[in-house]
Amino acid sequence: MFQKVFIIIFTLCIFLTTQIFSLQIDPQGELRFALGGEVSLLNPVLSTDTVSSAVEGVLFSGLVTVNEKLEMVPDLAKSWQVSKDGKIWTFYLRRNVKWHDGVPFSSADVKFTFDTILNPKVNSVRRSDYIIAGQPIKFLAVDKYTFRAILPQPFAPFLIHMGMGILPKHLLAGKDLNTADFNRRPVGTGPFKFLEWKTGDHITVVANANYYLGKPLLKSINYKIIPDENARLIAFEAGEIDAVDVPAKDYARMKAGEGALIVENDVLMYTYLGFNLANPKFGDRRVRQAIAQAINKQQIIGLVLRGLGLPANVPSAPASWAYAPGKKLVFDPVRARQLLNEAGVEELEFTVLVNQGNKEREKAAVIIQQQLKKVGIKMNIRVLEWSAMLKIVNAPKDPRDFEAVLMGWSLGLDPDAYSIWHSSQYPRGFNFIKYTNKQVDKWLEQGRTTVDRRARKKIYAQIWTTLAWDQPYVYLWYPKGVSAISHRVGGLAKPNPAGVFLHIEKVYIKK
């Protein structure tokens, strides 16, 4: 008897929840996003800005994509295999995929896309992702639904690059990709189809009824271009857009109000104070450690980021799977003074370059200046326009005309940090502080050629630990991203580094 009642109640509950769920969804729902800058073009092979990528993300799909943990998972490829030597990758493609214009998708499109990127006439800065040790990867369409990539040597970040949005061969073959009309009227395989683009104003995309993971619950997405940060917040508060990034200064106010869902997530990024190691002032590790211990990172985070960040310790980020904390050089001015004495440094004065317009860094520089003053280090601040600063920092010569920089790195999905720390990346490359460590070089080489993730995690832990001890940079903070989302939006993913709109086809507007 009891059981029967239970079963009835249980079925009723399921019935009601599904009913309520479907009643909740507005079939005409339009999600309204704001974009913080101008969209250049809608072609994942060519665009270099995050604004364009945001829209491309719903129009195009790659062979693989990321999940909540930033791991690579199937997308256009339903599975893949890698040969024992790590050089031959075979992808088995989905068979039920159609381009937005109805033409079936096949391995020819995949081959076309990667061959196009490798074409030197195509202005894609992504080309080097597909060239390993000076040799291009070979791409083969084995049959209609099997695609193969043959690498000259094993390369761990390779799989991430297979997430590149695939282009339709039937629309682009034989055309000049740089100037193709396609870039303004894209056709992809993603959950949304391109509808309209009014330059500088908005882009509208509509649900792709044939999407291979099911028709999206939204009817359309409108991307409104609102360049000004304050205007975006006002537009959000006026109910004109459904999601907005919340700057630190508005965090407390937005959180106190009940008008929106506030989502915090880790970002793959860190800010640092980097020393030009070619300059004798910073040659002694103890001097760099002294500077690190004289800086109160927590205070900077409190004052500059209103607490929206974590003190950094290594050149990785907690959101990365390869993150390992390393030995912490905690705030200790007495120890800092002592280290300077040990290094025989009586006076230290240096100039840090900061880029104009980045308020966080400008403010942090002033706080660091005060903190260093307390241990007797004089830090001058020179604020420069971004391109003027890059010209100095990135000048391909040795030694370079700067002493220290306050900058930040956005990290890729893969922990590979070869281009930043390997000694071969100086004087040409992004190791502009001239960090040279044979052991780290070796680990960096191992890290990118080892495919097994657990083995890689160990390698990177060693790299981070060494870099934490060496302090070529003082790692300052890991920022936190905060966004506000309107209560009318449902079907969001749990907060994660890939964003709550990760499964955009499941997002809906409540009735």
Place this chain on the structure above:
Amino acid sequence: MKKYIINRLVQFIPLLIGISLISFFIMHLAPGDPTSLFIDPNVNPQELARVRANWGLDQPLYIQYFLWLKNAVLLDFGRSYTTGQPVINEIAERLPMTLLLMIPAFALSLLITIPLGVLSAVKKNSWFDKGVTIFSFTGMAIPTFWLGLMLMLLFAVKLHWLPAVGNIILPLITMTVGSLAGMTRYQRAAMLEVLNQDYIRTARAKGLPERLVIYKHALRNALIPIVTLLGLSLPDLFGGAFIIETIFAWPGMGRLGVQSIFQRNYPVIMGIVMFSALLIIIGNLLADICYALVDPRIRYSKNDK
């Protein structure tokens, strides 16, 4: 007159070439180029060098200039580095939106400033004049971006009367208030100067009614400086207003111009510079022609270029 205009038009050619030459080299003096601003650890510097070469930026500067000039003569201003679109299309896409905002803003401010300035001058030192002065200086002191945001907060968030972005009313108000101050003062000064002239005294001495003195004799002369201002403002009409366009998400020329400079998008910068230069020159010519219409003393003869 006809000959004068033709003469001026012929002068345009060396003038435009000179402007293009100077702008081109100044533009390249700015540090960095369109690829060096792209700093991503995953992008190999060699790839950037390749893209630079695809754009012809590896050539010596004077060759780049001559190539540009050769195409520009044929009205081909190249393609934007970021979008791959012809520069002419980029400008043409923004122009209607710019004019849609700028022309009403300009007309509105003229309609308000001319009467305000004239009345202030006529009623010099009255309460009305003082009120207008205070209003003008306040308008001049308020930063546009602040006024814009305050209007948005008031009308979009608090009152819900107007949308925050994508509507013309708020940018129009901001634009007009911003330009009122300067132009009212300008008109007032011009009118005051005219009112002190001998011919006004003569007109009054003749016993003409005050209304006629002011609106027929004084106003016509006081409009001459405003005509100059109008002529010089022509490029502004097409150039847009960067700050207002940014705040109100208005896709105008101002945003295109400033963004191109930040991105070192040389073809777009040159396209906009040449377009503005042409407008300034035309604007000046039109102003000169208008002088002749407004002021019978100004005539352009053979001896008087």
